[in-house]
Amino acid sequence: MSYQEVFEHQLVAISVSESPDMPALGLSDGHLRDAMAEIARHLLALGARLVYGGDLRQHGFSELLFELIARHRRDADEGDNRAGVTNxxxxxxxxxxxxxDLEATAAQLEGSANFICLRLDGTELPMDERRALAHQQPTEEEWSDGLSAMRQTMLAASGARIVLGGGVxxxxxxxxxxxxxxxxxxxGKQPLYLMGGFGGCTRDIAETIGLLSPWAGSRAPWPGRTAFEAFSAADLNNGLTPEENAALARTPHVDQAVTLILRGLMRVGPTPNP
Known part of the structure; x- marks a missing residue:
């Protein structure tokens, strides 16, 4: 089976946020942004589609991803009308x-991204219904419930997930x-790729499941970390061997990480569209 046959049916979720360990690793936030961009660029070039839970902060990861999608679309085959990312x-x-503001952003991204607002329970909120709602400040409970519901929706909408960085x-x-x-x-037994070379929550998870040994930057347990003690590297379900997963969890070199991720996705094979 060719790369195109596999990746044109792949919907890959990317989970990324700033890592507190970048200075200790001799890296900058720019390295994390570059890593995300390279991963996304390779997946898009092979025909995969991305799933992302954005926050629309100026100069944030969402903005970076949208810029990348726009550039890719300008260079892509004109016959491919699929949106590159579901946000x-x-x-x-x-x-x-x-x-x-939301409608303006959606219009700007039309053709490049599916821009989907969610209700508090994670179901899709059509824009005409959203138009009737005034903007407001969410409560702490709404933040917790709404983000968890969005993440459940992302899980159902994707066939694999790549994680890197992450504050705790x-x-x-x-x-x-x-x-x-x-x-x-x-x-959910979804193929999971832990790109831990940038430290942060991703590195902590790799350590907790026994994939890597603790390092000098290891932290005290954060809320929810003990939940990962129930899993091992075998539960990553991602087509990589334990040695390959350890290399992916350790390397700060994006080229090596991309090679490993693509290898794993090829072995997993195409996932049906949710």
Missing amino acids: FLAWPVHIMRSAV DKFKGTIPGIAEEALLSFQ
């Missing part, structure tokens, strides 16, 4: 913005976002 906005994220404090919800998304993948 989910959790209730507490989009309800803080005006409907006018100052998060909204019951546990860090990267941790919740990775935990859902474990529980």
Whole structure:
């Protein structure tokens, strides 16, 4: 089976956020952004489609991803009309913005991204219904419930997940976002790729499941970390050997990580469209 035959049916979720360990690793936030861009670029070039839970912060990862999608679409085959990314906005994220702003963003991304607002329970909220709602400040409970519901929706909409970076404090919800998304993948037996070379929550998860030994930057347990003790490297279900998964969890070299991720996805094979 060719790369195209496999990847044109792949819907891959990307989970990324800033890592607190970048300075200790001799890296900058720019390295993390470059890593995300390279992973996305390779997947798009092979015909895969991406799933992302965005927050629309200026100069954030969402903006980077949208710029990448736009460039890819300009260079892509004109006969391919599929949107490159499905971007989910959790209730507490989009309800803080005006409907006018949301519609403007959706119009700007039309053809490149499916821009989907979600209700508090994670179901899709059509734009005409969202238009009737005034923007407001969500409560802490709405942040927790809305983000968790969005992550469940992402799980159902994707066939594999790549995680990198991730903070372990100052998060909204019951546990860090990267941790919740990775935990859902474990529980749902979804192929999961832990790119731990940038430290953060992803590296902690790799250590907790026994994939890597603790390092000098190891932290005290954060909320939800013990839940990963129920899993091992075998539960990553991602087509890679234990040695390959350890290499992926350790390397800060994006080219090596991309090679391993693509190898695993090829071995897993095409996943049906949800």
